[in-house]
Amino acid sequence: MAEAAQLKAETSSQPGSATAALRQTMVERQLRTFDVTDLPLLRRFLTVPREIFLPHDIAPLAYSDLALTLVHENGRPARSLLPPLVLARLLQDADIRETDRVLDIGGGTFYSSALLSPLAREIVALEDDSRLAATARSYLQFIGAENVRVEAGPLAAGVPGAAPFDVIVIQGAVEAxxxxxxxxxxxxxxxxxxxxxxxxxxxxxxxxxxxxGAPAGARALFDAAAPVLEGFEKAPGFVF
Known part of the structure; x- marks a missing residue:
């Protein structure tokens, strides 16, 4: 419990943080109870204001345990954002080190990349929606995430010109x-x-x-669900 007290003292001392108490509650009641124990990562969840990465209509839900949906200007869904507890476990289980180069795929406005900014050497954030990518650039610039580069393009294609990456994080479901x-x-x-x-x-x-350089297996870590991302769908089978 000494670690929890240390984290609480750090976040409560941050000036001008109107949502610090909400972030503290999120960390204590969602992340820690879901076995997120990595202190540097928890500090980022306490520090980074998630609401600035969300449109005004859903910003009040920033610290809920819900999956939130970003929409296109035409009202169609653009990206489903992982709940904070799922995102936190995913990032923790990626074992990201300060020397790592990370490809962050399908993060919408990339709150995730803001979290990772001081925890990795370099982050490339990839979205297939150019409007979302432009919005993410402005948010990340505002938060001071200087080692994050945002690219727009097909998600399944990655960013070969920036490869290789030590870690690739896909924020959604994949079938193929x-x-x-x-x-x-x-x-x-x-x-x-x-x-x-x-x-x-x-x-x-x-x-x-x-x-x-060879496949070393796949491990299911914990149950989670999300929409299948475009480009990662399984090809339909033959139908008579």
């Missing part, structure tokens, strides 16, 4: 289409996404590892 991303990992890199280990299995955050 990971081949090009595996090629962009370092020889001992890892990729995390929501996937099924078997066709009839449930959805779970799954870690795919490489060792010496």
């Amino acid at each position: 289409g990971l081949d090009r991303l595996f090629e962009q990992l370092t020889p001992n890199g890892r990729l995390l996404a929501i996937a099924r280990s078997e066709p009839d299995a449930g959805w779970a955050v799954t870690r795919f590892d490489r060792s010496g």
Whole structure:
């Protein structure tokens, strides 16, 4: 409990933080109870104001345990954001180090990249919606995340010009289409996404590892669900 007291003292001393109490509650009641124990990561969740990465209509839900949806200007859904507790466990299980280069895929306005900014050497954030990508750039600039670069393009294509990456994080579900991303990992890199280990299995955050440039297996880490991201759909089977 000494760690919890230390974190509380740090966040309460931050000036001008109107939502510090809400972030503290999120960390204590959602993240810690979901086995998120990494102190540097918890400090980021206490420090980074999630509401500035959300449109005004859903900003009041910034610290809820809900999956929030960003929409296009035409009203159609653009991106489903992972609940904070799922995002926190996913990032913790990625074992991101200060020397790592990270590809962050499908994060909408990339609150996730703001969280990771001081925890990794470099982050490339990829969205397929150019409007979301432009919005993310402005938010990340505001928060001072200078080591984050935002790219717009097909999610499953990755960013080969910026590869290799030590870690690839996909913030949504995948059924297929990971081949090009595996090629962009370092020889001992890892990729995390929501996937099924078997066709009839449930959805779970799954870690795919490489060792010496070869596949080293996949591990289902914890149950989670999200929409299948565009480009990662399984090809439809033949229908008579």
